[in-house]
Amino acid sequence: MAKFSAFSLAWNALSHHRNWTRYWQNPPLAKKYEVLIIGAGGHGLATAHYLAKNHGITDTAVLEKGWLGGGNIARNTVTVRSNYLRDESLPFFVKSVSLFEGLSKDLNFNLMYSNRSMIDVIQTYPKMREIRRRMMNGYLHGSSYSSIDVAELRRRVPALTGGGPESRLPIIGAMVHKEAATCRHDGVAWGYARSASTRGVEIHQHTEVKNLLRDKDGTIKGVETNRGTVLANKVAVVVSGHTTTITETAGLRLPIKSFNLAAFVSEPVKPLIDVIVNCPDLGVYLNQSDKGELVIGGAPDPGQSFRRDVKQNVFEEAVVTMLELFPAFRRLKLLRQWGGVLDIAHDATPIISATDIPGLFVSCGWWGGFKAVPAGGYTLAHLIATGQPHNVAAPFTLDRFHHLDFIVESGTTTAR
Amino acid sequence: MLILPCPFCGQRDESEFVNAGPTKPSRPDANVSDAEWVDWLTVPENPIGYIEEKWWHAKGCGKWFTIKRHTVTHEIVTADVMPDDVGKRTGETT
Ligand SMILES: Cc1cc2nc3c(=O)[nH]c(=O)nc-3n(C[C@H](O)[C@H](O)[C@H](O)COP(=O)(O)OP(=O)(O)OC[C@H]3O[C@@H](n4cnc5c(N)ncnc54)[C@H](O)[C@@H]3O)c2cc1C
Ligand SMILES: [Zn+2]
Numbered sequence: 215m216a217k218f219s220a221f222s223l224a225w226n227a228l229s230h231h232r233n234w235t236r237y238w239q240n241p242p243l244a245k246k247y248e249v250l251i252i253g254a255g256g257h258g259l260a261t262a263h264y265l266a267k268n269h270g271i272t273d274t275a276v277l278e279k280g281w282l283g284g285g286n287i288a289r290n291t292v293t294v295r296s297n298y299l300r301d302e303s304l305p306f307f308v309k310s311v312s313l314f315e316g317l318s319k320d321l322n323f324n325l326m327y328s329n330r331s332m333i334d335v336i337q338t339y340p341k342m343r344e345i346r347r348r349m350m351n352g353y354l355h356g357s358s359y360s361s362i363d364v365a366e367l368r369r370r371v372p373a374l375t376g377g378g379p380e381s382r383l384p385i386i387g388a389m390v391h392k393e394a395a396t397c398r399h400d401g402v403a404w405g406y407a408r409s410a411s412t413r414g415v416e417i418h419q420h421t422e423v424k425n426l427l428r429d430k431d432g433t434i435k436g437v438e439t440n441r442g443t444v445l446a447n448k449v450a451v452v453v454s455g456h457t458t459t460i461t462e463t464a465g466l467r468l469p470i471k472s473f474n475l476a477a478f479v480s481e482p483v484k485p486l487i488d489v490i491v492n493c494p495d496l497g498v499y500l501n502q503s504d505k506g507e508l509v510i511g512g513a514p515d516p517g518q519s520f521r522r523d524v525k526q527n528v529f530e531e532a533v534v535t536m537l538e539l540f541p542a543f544r545r546l547k548l549l550r551q552w553g554g555v556l557d558i559a560h561d562a563t564p565i566i567s568a569t570d571i572p573g574l575f576v577s578c579g580w581w582g583g584f585k586a587v588p589a590g591g592y593t594l595a596h597l598i599a600t601g602q603p604h605n606v607a608a609p610f611t612l613d614r615f616h617h618l619d620f621i622v623e624s625g626t627t628t629a630r
Numbered sequence: 631m632l633i634l635p636c637p638f639c640g641q642r643d644e645s646e647f648v649n650a651g652p653t654k655p656s657r658p659d660a661n662v663s664d665a666e667w668v669d670w671l672t673v674p675e676n677p678i679g680y681i682e683e684k685w686w687h688a689k690g691c692g693k694w695f696t697i698k699r700h701t702v703t704h705e706i707v708t709a710d711v712m713p714d715d716v717g718k719r720t721g722e723t724t
Pocket of ligand 1: 254290294453477
């Protein structure tokens with residue numbers, strides 16, 4: 215793999231950029247691997263990278279039904295943050311943010327990581343109480359979350375002219391999470407894929423897993439795909455919102471539901487908002503991309519869904535509530551909208567776990583799981599390689615449901 | 631735009647309703663195994679296909695009702711029976 219550097223950029227400019235090498239190889243599909251990872255999204259590719267880098271396991275194939283990085287990794291609003299509530303969640307997300315901070319270097323891939331703070335705009339007292347609880351717990355675990363008054367909020371976000379004393383829900387305060395960042399989401403998928411492929415991992419696109427295969431003794435044996443049977447000693451299901459469609463084929467029932475979450479972007483405008491603004495009482499959040507577009511997300515479609523578009527209803531509600539706080543945005547033209555299928559666990563905490571089927575692992579419940587890609591991959595690789603959960607992900611196993619030991623997490627969703 | 635069939639008001643826009651999640655079989659009796667009880671408590675149906683779910687006409691007549699809706703096409707098949715007694719409803723799957 216050619217190393218990316220200022221020198222390689224200049225060198226390749228001499229040949230009009232025609233000689234760059236491919237990011238990843240396309241070898242033929244073998245009959246058997248040590249590890250199969252189903253899903254070439256952020257989590258699957260990160261797992262492959264850390265399996266190779268941290269544990270020396272390279273006899274791995276990542277199977278993807280569509281194209282690499284075409285799932286939710288390409289559909290999210292790129293917010294990275296660690297301001298969760300629970301003692302069990304905070305160390306994990308703090309770890310993920312710290313891995314993100316060093317990731318461009320680790321992957322030798324410019325992820326345009328932009329540390330820019332997130333400001334939560336608070337309009338109700340129950341939200342204020344919930345968020346103060348998160349603040350106090352954040353301090354214990356090294357995740358900063360501090361309150362500012364309305365005047366300071368308006369100084370930092372001048373476009374926020376709504377929510378005054380006469381409005382339906384006057385703004386009563388705000389919270390700043392300094393570690394929050396945005397970064398180039400496709401780059402995360404491509405960077406991990408390039409690194410894994412260089413270390414010998416195979417990535418097979420357009421390879422859809424239809425069924426999990428089990429041995430007579432019940433252990434996992436491999437998978438059935440549209441390109442034939444592939445055997446493996448260990449199989450990890452890392453397919454985001456489609457987890458149950460695969461685990462059901464082996465009779466494994468999981469405490470998760472799938473929903474549609476959507477986002478949209480405006481036409482590009484001059485630099486206007488330099489932080490991520492989140493309005494949890496209204497259920498809308500936004501940031502401005504490097505191109506100048508406002509990237510806007512709302513609340514999920516309330517009923518279970520496997521659609522990847524946005525419902526008119528959900529879209530209108532996000533726009534209407536946004537205009538309450540940012541009335542000037544009335545004049546913005548919206549350019550594109552899209553959705554993705556995400557799964558969320560019974561207690562809104564992710565699941566990184568072995569299962570009742572020996573050799574089968576799942577990583578799911580990734581609502582808001584872009585921020586979790588580095589730590590999710592890191593800890594799943596650890597679990598696959600050693601058979602033991604990594605300490606920052608140890609609370610995320612399926613055991614917690616067996617013991618009714620839920621980790622009810624209010625920090626999972628930004629919107630509400 | 632999703633139009634929902636309220637048994638009292640007829641076809642109304644989704645914005646008037648609150649989704650109350652998928653239906654559940656009734657609470658199992660006390661002598662089921664721990665595993666069965668945890669399954670009942672935490673594991674919902676999550677099909678690509680029809681799901682039986684409850685809705686509440688919160689900004690309308692206030693009625694609760696059950697429909698079957700497809701999780702990809704949103705096509706709605708109204709259940710044969712539409713009991714408004716949510717607690718008494720027994721689902722068909724465990
Ligand atoms: C609109 C929106 C906004 C979001 N905003 C944020 C945000 O601001 N911050 C944040 O942290 N998170 C956010 N998220 C969530 C985040 O995108 C997801 O949690 C995360 O991307 C999921 O993990 P992944 O990248 O591995 O998933 P994916 O990229 O979805 O990867 C799963 C892959 O599995 C493949 N697959 C599925 N079935 C099969 C099969 N049978 N065989 C083979 N392959 C299969 C899929 O094609 C897909 O490529 C957002 C999501 C959406 C939709
Ligand atoms: Zn009604």
